[in-house]
Amino acid sequence: MSSLNPVRRLKDIFSDLANSHGKTFDEQKVKDHLEMVNLPSHVLRIYPFELSGGMRQRCVIALATFLKPDVIIADEPTSALDVVTQRDILQLLSTIQNQSKSTFIFITHDISLVPGLSNMMAIMYGGCIIEFGSTESVFANPLHPYTKFLLSSIPKIGDKTEKKSIPGNPVSLINPPPGCRFCPRCPRGTEVCSDSRPELLNIDSQQHYVVCWLYR
Numbered sequence: 253m254s255s256l257n258p259v260r261r262l263k264d265i266f267s268d269l270a271n272s273h274g275k276t277f278d279e280q281k282v283k284d285h286l287e288m289v290n291l292p293s294h295v296l297r298i299y300p301f302e303l304s305g306g307m308r309q310r311c312v313i314a315l316a317t318f319l320k321p322d323v324i325i326a327d328e329p330t331s332a333l334d335v336v337t338q339r340d341i342l343q344l345l346s347t348i349q350n351q352s353k354s355t356f357i358f359i360t361h362d363i364s365l366v367p368g369l370s371n372m373m374a375i376m377y378g379g380c381i382i383e384f385g386s387t388e389s390v391f392a393n394p395l396h397p398y399t400k401f402l403l404s405s406i407p408k409i410g411d412k413t414e415k416k417s418i419p420g421n422p423v424s425l426i427n428p429p430p431g432c433r434f435c436p437r438c439p440r441g442t443e444v445c446s447d448s449r450p451e452l453l454n455i456d457s458q459q460h461y462v463v464c465w466l467y468r
Contacts, residue, residue: 253305253308253332255308255312256300256308256311256312257300258299258300258301259299260299261296261297261298261299262295262296262297262298262299262300262311263279263282263296263297265300265315266282266296266315266318269315269318269319270318270319273319275319279296282296282318283296285314285317285318286314288314288347288348288351289310289311289313289314289317289344289348290310290340290344291307291310291311291314295307295311305332305333305337306333306337306340306341309329309333309337309341310341310344313329313341313344313345313348317348317352317354320352320354321354322354322355323354323355323356323357324354324355324356324357325357325359326345326356326357326358326359327359328359328360328361329341329342329345329358329360330342330360330362330365342365342368342369345369346368346369356369356370358370363402363403363405363406364406366387366391367387367391370387371386371387371388372384372385372386372387373385373386373387373390375390375396375398375399375402377398377423377433377434378422378423378425378428378433378434379425379428379433380433380449380463381452381463382396382398382399382432382434382462382463382464383395383396383398383399383460383461383462383463383464384452384460384461384462385459385460385461386459386460389456389459389460390460391403393460395455395460395462395464395466395467396434396462396463396464397434397438397439397440397464397466398418398434398438401416401418404416418437419437419439420436420437421437423436423437429446430446430447430448430449431444431445431446431447431448431449432445432446432449432450432463432464432465433449440466442465444465445465449463450463450464450465450468451463453467453468455467
């Protein structure tokens with residue numbers, strides 16, 4: 253909604269992108285690229301507000317991948333989309349990644365999407381990484397108490413156990429605590445947790461890291 257200029261046609265937006273990177277605008281290349289994200293070439297002649305939410309999302313993905321960057325940061329690429337469109341967008345991103353060999357960094361609050369998106373993942377709380385490792389390792393053996401809360405919140409078919417919410421309130425980023433930022437809400441927090449923050453610790457040979465005094 254806010255990434256595309258509503259008063260410029262999509263052709264002009266792609267032209268601005270090419271010119272700002274010192275490239276010559278080639279309309280045929282743009283049309284071919286739009287076909288890759290399942291958009292008809294005639295969208296170049298229309299304005300963003302004339303497109304559906306899913307089509308706008310595809311346009312932004314086309315813009316981000318058009319010049320074949322080495323690294324693409326996708327910040328909440330499926331937010332505000334229905335589940336069917338969300339699935340299509342994730343499949344599209346996976347296809348583009350396989351074709352372009354670009355590195356994708358996905359930022360998402362929906363942890364249930366991560367296994368289908370990445371092979372490495374980092375869990376953050378209060379602006380700090382608290383756990384990092386292969387996606388398979390983190391899901392199979394979550395270490396940090398916050399990570400365990402996150403994974404236990406994912407609904408599973410047939411699971412009727414009561415879901416427990418994290419106690420307390422989110423940490424203040426204006427005046428964060430001196431130690432672990434999750435300590436005020438952590439059921440296993442101790443005095444050392446509130447005083448100082450441990451370094452990133454490698455737990456096993458699979459390069460699984462955690463920032464938590466429980467493993468010191």
